[in-house]
Amino acid sequence: MLAEKVIPRWIAQQMTGIEWTDFSGNGWTVCTRMAASHGALSACEICYAATFAESRLGLEWGPSVPRHPFATFAERMRRIDRAALRLGLRFAIFCNSLSDWLDAEADPVMRGKLIDVVESCPNVNWLLLTHRPHLAKKLLPSSWRSAPPDNVWAGTTIEHPAHAFRWDQHAEYWGHTGRAWVSAEPLASSLAGIKFDGAAVIIMGGASNTRDPAWAFDSKWIEEGVEQWGEDRLFFKQHGVFRDGVYVGDKKKAGRDFAGRIYDNTPWPRHRDLLSQAA
Numbered sequence: 001m002l003a004e005k006v007i008p009r010w011i012a013q014q015m016t017g018i019e020w021t022d023f024s025g026n027g028w029t030v031c032t033r034m035a036a037s038h039g040a041l042s043a044c045e046i047c048y049a050a051t052f053a054e055s056r057l058g059l060e061w062g063p064s065v066p067r068h069p070f071a072t073f074a075e076r077m078r079r080i081d082r083a084a085l086r087l088g089l090r091f092a093i094f095c096n097s098l099s100d101w102l103d104a105e106a107d108p109v110m111r112g113k114l115i116d117v118v119e120s121c122p123n124v125n126w127l128l129l130t131h132r133p134h135l136a137k138k139l140l141p142s143s144w145r146s147a148p149p150d151n152v153w154a155g156t157t158i159e160h161p162a163h164a165f166r167w168d169q170h171a172e173y174w175g176h177t178g179r180a181w182v183s184a185e186p187l188a189s190s191l192a193g194i195k196f197d198g199a200a201v202i203i204m205g206g207a208s209n210t211r212d213p214a215w216a217f218d219s220k221w222i223e224e225g226v227e228q229w230g231e232d233r234l235f236f237k238q239h240g241v242f243r244d245g246v247y248v249g250d251k252k253k254a255g256r257d258f259a260g261r262i263y264d265n266t267p268w269p270r271h272r273d274l275l276s277q278a279a
Helices: 002-006 048-056 073-087 108-120 133-139 142-146 165-177 220-229 272-278
Strands: 023-025 092-095 125-130 152-157 181-184 202-205 234-238
Touching: 023 073, 073 108, 125 133, 133 142, 133 165, 152 165, 202 220, 220 234
Parallel strands: 023 092, 092 125, 125 152, 152 181, 181 202, 202 234
Antiparallel strands: none
16 A cells, blocks of 8 residues: 555554544653632543553652653654654654643753754654643743744643633743644533634543543534634544443544534644554
C-alpha cells in the first residue's frame, strides 16, 4: 500500500488514541489538581493522567511531589521531527498529555528542556494544553510572547462555564498568534453564550474516567457549539462513558457521532488515516 511506502511502520505504530492529534509526548508526569470554581466541576477531579501515573507507574500525584521526567522524550520527539521532514508530512504532537506544561511546581530545568525540544523540532506542530494560562507570562521565555514559534498551537482547558475566564487569560498571551484554542473536554456543563472570540478550534467531549453521572455529556451541547462557533471550528471527540445520560462504560462504545455526523475539524493537519494504514 502507498502508506506503507510513505510512512515507516515504527512511526505509524506510535500514533496516539487521541483523535485530534497524531502523537503524544511527555517531558514529565505528575501534577497538582486544581480546585473547581464555586458551583462548578473540575476536570482535575477525574484526571486520567493521575490515574495512569498512580496505577501504572506507581507515582504519587499532588502538591510538593517531585515531577517525574521521561528520559526518552527528547530523542523520541526529534526522531519524529526528522521523519516529518523526510516524509514532507507535518505531524501534530500533543505535548505533556500526562501533566500540565505550565505547572509552576515543575522543575524549571525540565520545562526549559521541553522548550528546547519544541524549538529544535520545527517540522511538527506542537499542541500545548494548560489549565493554568495565567502562568504563561511568568514561566515562558519573553521571546515566546512577542514571537512564539510558528508551529506552536497553545490551548487551555475549559470544562465548565465558571472557568471561561481562562480563555481571556489565554487569549491575552496567545490571541495574536491566531493559533490559540480551547479544550472543552471533559465537559461538565453547557457553554451556551460563550463565544471564545479568536479561538482556532474548540474541542468538545465527554468524560471517560468516571462513573459519576454529574459528568454525563449532554448531546444538546454539540448543537449549541455548532450554532455559536460554527461547525468549521468544532471538533467533537467523544460522548465519553455516558451516552444520552446512560452509563455505557466504554467511550468507544458510546462513539463520537452526533445525528449521523462526525465533527472532525482541526486547524492543524493530521495524518491519522495514513498512519493507520501503515501500522
